[in-house]
Structures are given as C-alpha cells and as structure tokens.
Amino acid sequence: MTGQILQKNFSFSVTFAFFRWYSRRETKIFPAVLSYLSSVKEVGSMKTCMYLRKSRAEDLSDSTGDTLRRHRETLEETARAMQLTICGVYEEVVSGEDLYARPEMLRLLRDVKDGVCEAVLCMDIDRLGRGTMSQQGVILETFKEAGVRIITPQKTYDLRDEMDEDYTELQTFFARKELKLIKKRMRRGVERTAADGGYLANAPYGYEKTRAGRLPTLKIREDEAAYVRQMFLSYANGEGTPAIAAFLNACGAHPRRSEAFTRGAVMNILRNPVYTGTVIWNRRRFLRSGGQSPGCRKIENNREQWVVTHGKHPAIVTQELFDRVQARMRARSKPSGTGRELVNPFAGLIRCANCGGLMQLRPRANRPGGYLLCERAGCCPSCDFSDAADTLRNALRPLLRRIPIQPAAPDPCDQKREYLLLKAEKRLRTQEGRLCTLLESGIYSPALYEERRRILLAQREKLSEQLCRLPAAPDNPQRTKDFTAEDALDGASPAEENRLWRLLVRSILCRSERGPDGHHVSFEIQLRCSPDV
Ligand SMILES: [Zn+2]
Structure with a gap:
C-alpha cells in the first residue's frame, strides 16, 4: 500500500521537477511534458471491483468467515x-481451483469484459486463480x-506493461506450485486423520462434530440417535423402508x-457403517464435469481402495444389528443398473404430477406385474403398470x-456374396455331371468316382x-411403402421400445387420485416433436 503511494508521489514529484526546470529554461519541452502528464493515469478514484476468495484448501485452522473478513x-x-x-x-x-466452479470469478470476468471497472482489487495476484x-x-x-489493472496491497499491475505481465505470470506459476503442495499436504493430513479413527466429513444424522484432543471426531446427538436405533x-x-420413513415423519423426526x-434417506442411514463406530475414507471420488456446466459426478471407488478403520467415535448400533440389517x-435387493434388462418401456419418462419426481416401476410382492x-x-x-x-x-x-x-x-455386400x-x-453341379461322364468312359474307377463324388x-x-446364413432379402418389395414407425413396435424389446x-x-405427467368413486389415473403426454410429423 505504502509502496503504491510512494510510487505515485514519486511520479508527481518528477513531474513537478520537470515543470520547475521548464519554467526556468523555457525550452521546447512543454509538449513532451504534456504528453507525459496525460499518460500518467491517476490511480485514485479509479472504478474498482473488489475480489475476495477463500479456498477450502488453505488455513485449515482458520474459519472461513474470519479469513474473508480480515x-x-x-x-x-x-x-x-x-x-x-x-x-x-x-x-x-x-x-476447487476450477474456473467453472467459481461463479463469482465468472461474474467478475464478464463485468471486466463489459467495461464495468478499470481495476480489480484483490489480496494477492494468485487469489485470482491457481487453476x-x-x-x-x-x-x-x-x-x-x-x-x-490488478491492484493488490503490495503492488499495482498493468498487464499491458510487459514487465508487469512477466512478473504476474511468474507469480501465478509459483502459486500453482504452492497449491500442488498444499493439496498434497492436505491429502496426507486427511489420510492420517482417517487412519487415527478421526472423522472429517459432515456429521451424519445422529451425530455431531467434536474433537478428541486434536483429532476431529463425532459425538452422539441423543435426540437423533434414538431415531437411528429405531x-x-x-x-x-x-x-x-417406506413404512419406517412414514413412521419417523409421523414422530416428528427431521432429517x-x-x-x-x-x-432413500432411510436406506442411506441403514447402509452407513459409521453407526457401528467405523470410519471409511476414500470410498468415493468426485469428478468435476468439464465445460461450462457446474456439478460433480460421484464415483464409487473399489473396495480395495477404501481405508476402513475403527473410529474414535461411539457406536449407535451394535455390529450384530448392523450385520442383520445388511443381510436382510x-x-x-434386486440386481439393478447396467446388468439388468430394462423392463419398463417408459422408464425415465413418467413423472408424478404432484411433485415432478420420476415414477418408478416396482414389482409386486406376491403377484406378477408391477405398479408405478x-x-x-x-x-x-x-397405479397399475400394465394398465398405464x-x-x-x-x-x-x-x-x-x-x-x-x-x-x-x-x-450390397450380402447381395454380392449371395x-x-x-x-x-x-x-459344383456341372462338375458332378462331368463325374458321370468320366466314369462311363472308364477314365475313373468306381472307387475313384465315389471318392470324388463324396468330396463334391x-x-x-x-x-x-452359407447361403442359408445370409440375411433374407425383403420378400415383398411393394409392401415397403406402407411401413410406418408403428411397425417398429412389433416384437420390440422393452429397451428398444x-x-x-x-x-x-x-x-x-401421471396424475393418480383416489376418490370416493374409485381410482383415477390420467396422463399428460409432452411430445418432443409436433404431432403432425
Ligand atoms: Zn410425487
């Protein structure tokens, strides 16, 4: 800050020196001074945007609000x-350091482009980006x-000045190096905490965060833990699980x-080994989707990569109860996902008119068919699935x-092959005919004839x-003109449909209502293309 002011004062004192010298000597330096003065852009009263950011990857000891306030x-x-x-x-x-995960930075860049400001004020040049x-x-x-311009408390940078640009690039280079180091150190710290049985993530339902000495861990929240046991x-x-969820909601429990x-929420709790006092780390990793769209993709790691330790926190349920729940x-559970064949031809399309959620096909417990x-x-x-x-x-x-x-x-390849x-x-057939001639004229012995015939x-x-294996040609060419997309439905598998x-x-949209006069189901279909295609 003081550097900046000194710099400014210095340039002005140089200017005044020029003036004094000019007024004394009356040389033709006046135009030069004028052009010099116009090039000195005064920093004060410059329209400036202030950019502040705190990265989760730094100052672990310090709370976010404190850093930003300071x-x-x-x-x-x-x-x-x-x-x-x-x-x-x-x-x-x-x-993270990904630009697209920093909405405020994107907003700032847009405003800079639109000429909203003449300078951006930030703590450090590397605050702008270490991605x-x-x-x-x-x-x-x-x-x-x-x-x-980029103004920091230490120095003002004008990127159109080559020196400043070089300096900036050098500084961001070191910032990137530092970030790498911080990340590595953080990861090591997290690993050690997990190995010691500490718990770093958000406290799951039934627990709250606490510390055992320096180690972050969990303690039981009795009001919630009672529901977990239940x-x-x-x-x-x-x-x-639906009945359990309904019961909990009726009791006034709040996730x-x-x-x-x-x-789903009940299921997640029932599956979480943290309730037996176990800590699992490195269970999943996150992939940030590239491009402009924000958002992460969760990927489950292989079990060999998990770090499973005995946590420092108390268990809410016994291992025996947990195992019984997992066994049931x-x-x-029904195999799901990619291994299973699709049953519902309308999968991913039918939504609840009430809440907009996807309607799922569930099998009936003791009857064939399913319901949505x-x-x-x-x-x-x-509502009944096959009716729908x-x-x-x-x-x-x-x-x-x-x-x-x-x-x-x-x-055409098949045609040629045929x-x-x-x-x-x-x-071959001509050759067979010739065989008989050869036999009759006595050139082939009967034995030789038999052998040749067998080979042919x-x-x-x-x-x-091979001919049989060729795909059959369309047997009825004049039928082709009445084919419609409806014909594709014949014999189509649910996945194809x-x-x-x-x-x-x-x-x-599926609207399903149960009134006094029975069960009404109605659908509202939104098409992708216009109905008169
Ligand atoms: Zn709904």
Missing part, C-alpha cells in the same frame, strides 16, 4: 488509502484485453437437509403410424449352409 478489511483500507471507488464486491469460498494454466490464461488475458431395529424386524425422511437388505410409484413416500397413490403402459401405447400408436419409414435397403455362392454351387457333395453342403419413446416423448 481480507475485506485490508482491501477496504487499501481502497481508502488509494482513493479507489469500489463499484462491486465479488466474494466466494471455493473448494490450470489454460484457465489462468483466460483470466489474465481477459484483464489484459480490457486494460483492467430405524435399524424396525428394518431388522421386517419392516420396509438435516430436507423436510421429511424418504425411503442383500436378501431383498412416486419416489416421495405418500405423495400420490400408485397399455393406455400410453394406445395414445402414442396413432402418432407412430403417421411416421412413414423406408426399410433399410439390402446390404451371387458368388450361387455361382459356386452351379459350378461335402463342398455343396457347405455352400448351401424405450429408445423409441424417448425420441418421441419429452415427458409424461
């Missing part, structure tokens, strides 16, 4: 001393192009991050009928076998 005070002091006009404050806490080289390049290039006991005694317990869960159920317990009554599928198919069929389809032309095979067969026969058999519906339909 930084803000320093910057405000700098702004006052340099007489900057603050025209916007951008403040964020970032957990990848290319992303840092994006940030610095945007500042440079807009002619926006969940394990009820499930082990044969109750289903931490949502309004009410759902089937395994017995009831909204994921939110008690949101809307379920029939209704939807009947509603959509006329649309498919209006889409004419040209069946794929026969493969031609060659037929030709070979013809040649075997060859012919092989040929006809699903692909068809997904192309045609955007979503299907």
Whole structure:
C-alpha cells in the first residue's frame, strides 16, 4: 500500500521537477511534458471491483468467515488509502481451483469484459486463480484485453506493461506450485486423520462434530440417535423402508437437509457403517464435469481402495444389528443398473404430477406385474403398470403410424456374396455331371468316382449352409411403402421400445387420485416433436 503511494508521489514529484526546470529554461519541452502528464493515469478514484476468495484448501485452522473478513478489511483500507471507488464486491469460498466452479470469478470476468471497472482489487495476484494454466490464461488475458489493472496491497499491475505481465505470470506459476503442495499436504493430513479413527466429513444424522484432543471426531446427538436405533431395529424386524420413513415423519423426526425422511434417506442411514463406530475414507471420488456446466459426478471407488478403520467415535448400533440389517437388505435387493434388462418401456419418462419426481416401476410382492410409484413416500397413490403402459401405447400408436419409414435397403455386400455362392454351387453341379461322364468312359474307377463324388457333395453342403446364413432379402418389395414407425413396435424389446419413446416423448405427467368413486389415473403426454410429423 505504502509502496503504491510512494510510487505515485514519486511520479508527481518528477513531474513537478520537470515543470520547475521548464519554467526556468523555457525550452521546447512543454509538449513532451504534456504528453507525459496525460499518460500518467491517476490511480485514485479509479472504478474498482473488489475480489475476495477463500479456498477450502488453505488455513485449515482458520474459519472461513474470519479469513474473508480480515481480507475485506485490508482491501477496504487499501481502497481508502488509494482513493479507489469500489463499484462491486465479488466474494466466494471455493473448494476447487476450477474456473467453472467459481461463479463469482465468472461474474467478475464478464463485468471486466463489459467495461464495468478499470481495476480489480484483490489480496494477492494468485487469489485470482491457481487453476490450470489454460484457465489462468483466460483470466489474465481477459484483464489484459480490457486494460483492467490488478491492484493488490503490495503492488499495482498493468498487464499491458510487459514487465508487469512477466512478473504476474511468474507469480501465478509459483502459486500453482504452492497449491500442488498444499493439496498434497492436505491429502496426507486427511489420510492420517482417517487412519487415527478421526472423522472429517459432515456429521451424519445422529451425530455431531467434536474433537478428541486434536483429532476431529463425532459425538452422539441423543435426540437423533434414538431415531437411528429405531430405524435399524424396525428394518431388522421386517419392516420396509417406506413404512419406517412414514413412521419417523409421523414422530416428528427431521432429517438435516430436507423436510421429511424418504425411503432413500432411510436406506442411506441403514447402509452407513459409521453407526457401528467405523470410519471409511476414500470410498468415493468426485469428478468435476468439464465445460461450462457446474456439478460433480460421484464415483464409487473399489473396495480395495477404501481405508476402513475403527473410529474414535461411539457406536449407535451394535455390529450384530448392523450385520442383520445388511443381510436382510442383500436378501431383498434386486440386481439393478447396467446388468439388468430394462423392463419398463417408459422408464425415465413418467413423472408424478404432484411433485415432478420420476415414477418408478416396482414389482409386486406376491403377484406378477408391477405398479408405478412416486419416489416421495405418500405423495400420490400408485397405479397399475400394465394398465398405464397399455393406455400410453394406445395414445402414442396413432402418432407412430403417421411416421412413414423406408426399410433399410439390402446390404450390397450380402447381395454380392449371395451371387458368388450361387455361382459356386452351379459350378459344383456341372462338375458332378462331368463325374458321370468320366466314369462311363472308364477314365475313373468306381472307387475313384465315389471318392470324388463324396468330396463334391461335402463342398455343396457347405455352400448351401452359407447361403442359408445370409440375411433374407425383403420378400415383398411393394409392401415397403406402407411401413410406418408403428411397425417398429412389433416384437420390440422393452429397451428398444424405450429408445423409441424417448425420441418421441419429452415427458409424461401421471396424475393418480383416489376418490370416493374409485381410482383415477390420467396422463399428460409432452411430445418432443409436433404431432403432425
Ligand atoms: Zn410425487
């Protein structure tokens, strides 16, 4: 800060020296002085944006609010001393260095481009970005192009000045190195904590954070832990997760991050080994999706990569009860995901009209067929799946009928192969005829004739076998013109049908109501393309 002011004062004192010298000598230096003066851009009263950020990867000992407040005070002091006009404050806490995960930085870059400010005030040049080289390049290039200066309490940078640019790049290079080091140190710290039985993540339901000496760990929250025990006991005694969720909600239990317990929330608790006093670390990792869209993808690590330790925190349920619950869960679970064949041709399309959630096909306990159920317990009554599928198919069929389809032309390669095979067969037949002539004219002995005939026969058999394997040509060419997309439904598997519906339909809203006069189910179909295709 003082450096900046000294620098400014110095340039002005130089100017005054010029003036004094000029007024004494009256040389022709006046135009030069004028141009010099106009090039000295006064830093004070510059329209400035303030950028503050705190990374989760630093100052573990310090709380986020403290750091940001301290930084803000320093910057405000700098702004006052340099007489900057603050025209916007951008403040964020970032957990990664990815530019696209830093909404405030993106907003700042947009504003810089739009010419909102002439300078950006920040704690350190590396506060602007320590991400990848290319992303840092994006940030610095945007500042440079807009002619926006970077002001820190230590120094002001003008990126259009080559020296300043070099210096900035060098500094960001070291910042990246430092970040790498911090990350490594953090990871080691987390690993050690987990190995010592400490717990670093957010406290799960039933627990709250505490410290055992220096080690972060958990302690039981008795009000919530009672519900956790209830969940394990009820499930082990044969109750289903929806019933458990409904019971908990009726008791007035509140999960931490949502309004009410759902089937899924109960399931997550029942599966979490933390309740037996175990700590599992490195269970999953997060992939940040590239590009502009924010968001993470969770990936479950292999079991060999997990670090499982005996935690320092007390257990809420016994290992024996936990094992019983897991055993019952395994017995009831149906294979899911990629290994299973799709059953519901409308999978991913039918949504609950009440809450907008996806309706799921669930099997009936003791009868064939299934029913569609909204994921939110008690949101809307379920409806029979095969009735729903029939209704939807009947509603959509006329649309498919209006889409004419040209069946794929026969493969020219197959046609050529067929031609060659037929030709070979013809040649064999001529050879067979010639065999008889050779026998009759006494050139072949009967034994030789038999052997030759057997070889030819075997060859012919092989040929006809290959002919059979060729795909059949369309046997009725004039039928082609009446093919429609509806024909694709014949004999289509649910997965194939699903692909068809997904192309045609955007979503299907299912309204299911149980009134005094019976159960009413209605659907509202939103198409992807217009109905008169
Ligand atoms: Zn619903």
